[in-house]
Amino acid sequence: MPRHRILFVSLVCLLPAWSFGQVSEERLVNAAQEPQNWLTYSGTYASQRHSTLSQIDQANVSDLEMKWVFQSRTSHHFQATPLVVDGVMYVTQPPNDVVALDAETGRVFWVYEHVPSPDARPCCGFSNRGLAIQGDTLLMGTIDAMVVAVDAKSGGPLWKTQVADPSYGYAITHAPLVVKDKVIVGMAGGDMGIRGFIAAYQVNTGEEAWRFYTIPAPGEPGHETWESCGPEMEHCDPEAWKTGGAAVWLTGSYDPETNLTFWGVGNPGPDYAYYQRPGDNLYASSVVALDADSGKLSWHFQFTPGDRYDYDAVQIPVLVDLDVNGTVVKAMLWANRNGFFYVLDRVTGRFLTGNPFVRINWASGLDDSGGPIQTPQGPGVPTYPGKQGGTNWYSPSYSPRTELMYFSTWEGYATVFDSAPVEYTPGQLFTGSRNRSPVKGVPEPPAVGRGHINTWTEEVGHGSVLAFNPVTGDKVWQWETYDVMNSGILTTATDLLFVGGREGYFQALNARNGELLWRAVTGGNTLAAPITYETDGEQFVAIASGHSLFVFGLRN
Amino acid sequence: MSNKLFFSLVCSAVACITYIHGVDTDVAAFQEHGDEYDRADIERGAQLYDEFCSNCHGSEGDGVGNVNLKGGQFRHASTDQNFRRILTRGIPGTAMPPGDYADSDLVAIVAYVRTMRDYDGGVVTLGNANRGEVLFEGKGDCTSCHRVAGNGSRLGPDLTSIGAIRGAGSMRATLLDPTGAMLPSNRSMRAVKTDGEVISGRRLNEDTYTVQILDDQERLVSLEKSELQELTVIQQSPMPSYADTLNEEELADLLAYLVTLKGF
Numbered sequence: 001m002p003r004h005r006i007l008f009v010s011l012v013c014l015l016p017a018w019s020f021g022q023v024s025e026e027r028l029v030n031a032a033q034e035p036q037n038w039l040t041y042s043g044t045y046a047s048q049r050h051s052t053l054s055q056i057d058q059a060n061v062s063d064l065e066m067k068w069v070f071q072s073r074t075s076h077h078f079q080a081t082p083l084v085v086d087g088v089m090y091v092t093q094p095p096n097d098v099v100a101l102d103a104e105t106g107r108v109f110w111v112y113e114h115v116p117s118p119d120a121r122p123c124c125g126f127s128n129r130g131l132a133i134q135g136d137t138l139l140m141g142t143i144d145a146m147v148v149a150v151d152a153k154s155g156g157p158l159w160k161t162q163v164a165d166p167s168y169g170y171a172i173t174h175a176p177l178v179v180k181d182k183v184i185v186g187m188a189g190g191d192m193g194i195r196g197f198i199a200a201y202q203v204n205t206g207e208e209a210w211r212f213y214t215i216p217a218p219g220e221p222g223h224e225t226w227e228s229c230g231p232e233m234e235h236c237d238p239e240a241w242k243t244g245g246a247a248v249w250l251t252g253s254y255d256p257e258t259n260l261t262f263w264g265v266g267n268p269g270p271d272y273a274y275y276q277r278p279g280d281n282l283y284a285s286s287v288v289a290l291d292a293d294s295g296k297l298s299w300h301f302q303f304t305p306g307d308r309y310d311y312d313a314v315q316i317p318v319l320v321d322l323d324v325n326g327t328v329v330k331a332m333l334w335a336n337r338n339g340f341f342y343v344l345d346r347v348t349g350r351f352l353t354g355n356p357f358v359r360i361n362w363a364s365g366l367d368d369s370g371g372p373i374q375t376p377q378g379p380g381v382p383t384y385p386g387k388q389g390g391t392n393w394y395s396p397s398y399s400p401r402t403e404l405m406y407f408s409t410w411e412g413y414a415t416v417f418d419s420a421p422v423e424y425t426p427g428q429l430f431t432g433s434r435n436r437s438p439v440k441g442v443p444e445p446p447a448v449g450r451g452h453i454n455t456w457t458e459e460v461g462h463g464s465v466l467a468f469n470p471v472t473g474d475k476v477w478q479w480e481t482y483d484v485m486n487s488g489i490l491t492t493a494t495d496l497l498f499v500g501g502r503e504g505y506f507q508a509l510n511a512r513n514g515e516l517l518w519r520a521v522t523g524g525n526t527l528a529a530p531i532t533y534e535t536d537g538e539q540f541v542a543i544a545s546g547h548s549l550f551v552f553g554l555r556n
Numbered sequence: 557m558s559n560k561l562f563f564s565l566v567c568s569a570v571a572c573i574t575y576i577h578g579v580d581t582d583v584a585a586f587q588e589h590g591d592e593y594d595r596a597d598i599e600r601g602a603q604l605y606d607e608f609c610s611n612c613h614g615s616e617g618d619g620v621g622n623v624n625l626k627g628g629q630f631r632h633a634s635t636d637q638n639f640r641r642i643l644t645r646g647i648p649g650t651a652m653p654p655g656d657y658a659d660s661d662l663v664a665i666v667a668y669v670r671t672m673r674d675y676d677g678g679v680v681t682l683g684n685a686n687r688g689e690v691l692f693e694g695k696g697d698c699t700s701c702h703r704v705a706g707n708g709s710r711l712g713p714d715l716t717s718i719g720a721i722r723g724a725g726s727m728r729a730t731l732l733d734p735t736g737a738m739l740p741s742n743r744s745m746r747a748v749k750t751d752g753e754v755i756s757g758r759r760l761n762e763d764t765y766t767v768q769i770l771d772d773q774e775r776l777v778s779l780e781k782s783e784l785q786e787l788t789v790i791q792q793s794p795m796p797s798y799a800d801t802l803n804e805e806e807l808a809d810l811l812a813y814l815v816t817l818k819g820f
Contacts, residue, residue, distance in 0.1 A: 121653055420603060427656055434606045439740075453761045455741040458789070482764045503763040519765070 023133045029256050036534035038084040041130050041175035045254040046319040049397040050491045051532045055539035057494035061508045061518045063555045068106030070549040076126045078544045084533040095126035096142045098150050104535045110155030117144040119167040121427045123191040130175030134203050139183045141172025147201050159206035168426050169194050174251045179292040182209050186248020190266035193243035193430035210295030214246035214265045214283045227279035235421040240277035243424045245269030246284040250393050253317040260289045262317040267310045272419035273432025274308035285313045299349030303336045310387050311338040318398050333470050335407045337389030343470050355473035358390035382438035386415030395488030395529035402511050404467045408485035413461030414438045445484045457483050477514035488529020500526025500543050522550050593667035601668025625669050627721045639666045680724040681808045688813025710774045717819030724811050734795035748786035
């Protein structure tokens, strides 16, 4: 073969390697410095969901137009947040397909299909929220409790590791988090009587590196919070810890300075029949800080001890270095489903401040250590916030420019909590619920979706985007929606805030005052979070809504 | 036999039975299913529904799009046997999961869901459906606002399927206290545009930016809220109370007619 042809062939072979660039540990740590990409579920390890891209600004945002749409081949809720790596977008299509697309045009390079086992027993639909990447390896958790590694170039499988038994309700619905040479996942199934855990697997082999159970076993610190049963305690289960839930179903964050990874832990089970599991039920409804290399617990903070409302603590831990009167505080910001906004010291876990952001009557306030002063309501009395909480798993955003935290809320929303004893049956829902709407004849808003018609939400609450000052504990502005809100949020360096909603709109607001600047119709419920990226000099904004992924850019 | 003919026969049979017995059962609206499902199963099914189903389907059975369990609107469960199979196996490709239920629990859940629209009923007396139909179109003047099978006004809710959606107890409550029993979904709305035009009608759908109305000229109108100077949801029902207009016998007759309206 002539020498020049050899060189040409070599170059052609190299081209994919250039366009599908390797994502190193260093790139992940410094993800904020390459805003043209979106390298982790929450954009960066600090999970601020803030981009320094500035091509789309306050003046031209009204010129946004739809550039392309990817229509998923599924009827499941499309909850995924894409990754973008050097011009290639990677997104999951539920239940567990991985799709690689040209981020500029939406044309598909390849699709990898994982067919979940029929044994899968997810509590709440065949959801998947996205991927992680390291090197050329894409990592996905599956609804049948596997971690799957896929080659980012070819879409071929690299390995699969069965993490837990899906027939018991174990599942993975969140996007994994890669730290160094490990991929970290948590187990969903907190309404199914699982015993939750977080585990790390070697990216290269799929071999398990460590496992942290979110419910301590007998003899381990914290197990005493699963209290023993007295003779007078009707329905109390002495083995409650074995089926106590404490699931993990949303991606954690990572602080390279301390090598700690932070994860929100879900409700104890059964969700509402709290008398079957007396005690605070650690580490349910808590945040845990784990050493990323060993999985050892560094600290924990429990938001809702003995949670009887399914308030979970499944939110994105947002890591911010706050300037408090000239002193830098290494903080973790947390708008919790229980209706309080917390600021914690992310190095020690110490409680710093806590303030309610919606109407609350399950607690009268927080004590000096951040523990709630619980005020359970009597039979038939509405409890605020209701079981979907004041907010939920929808990704928040923090803008270092405005120094505000932004999150979606359910305002004025209550549930009449009621329960019935429930016996654990493997693979079955284990909630003990007899909850109902506080308004007769008016159903509660469903958790993740609704039909096309909305004539009732004014009776049961509404949604909003809330801008919250984490230092003062004040609401700065609030942008209300008629329906409640499921959407994640993105902010940019031009003080734009992008958010979807359940009504089929995608909006841009002024992050400084909540003014509506632009809106588009997607026609579907938005359960995901928007991202922004740049390719070939053009900034795009992407959002999954309904069963499709919509990508917007400026009119050429 | 065509579905329509079969349905007519069933309706006639129900009307006949209610006339003969002057139904005064524990829950009169169980008339359709009372001989099919055991009351104990229904009550047990209500508990199981709250536990296993309401998280997605909602307490009113309408939490999943295109499915209205209370209204009998199913996508797959055409027979009780199909229904039990779905509960056991789930529906592949959807969020409906399989469940490992005991046979008795399957019977109970099906019994409850098939009768859930009646579950809130109390003691209701049903009279003669034929007389009720005459009242509906005559003394009651119901067709001036309501429509049945294409006849009547569209100003109020279409009642063609009202017997499949609501139980006799809740319908009686509406006849006596229309505002107190009015569902939020039936509220009317008054909108004033910036040019002063007033549009009134039934609110069909609403979101942050827009509202959709069937106006009093029976037109479908979609309004941008930003183009309105006033938008009021009227919580007072325009329907008159029949507490003083109809006597007990006439109310029973009218209810007997309404429960036969099961759609097509």
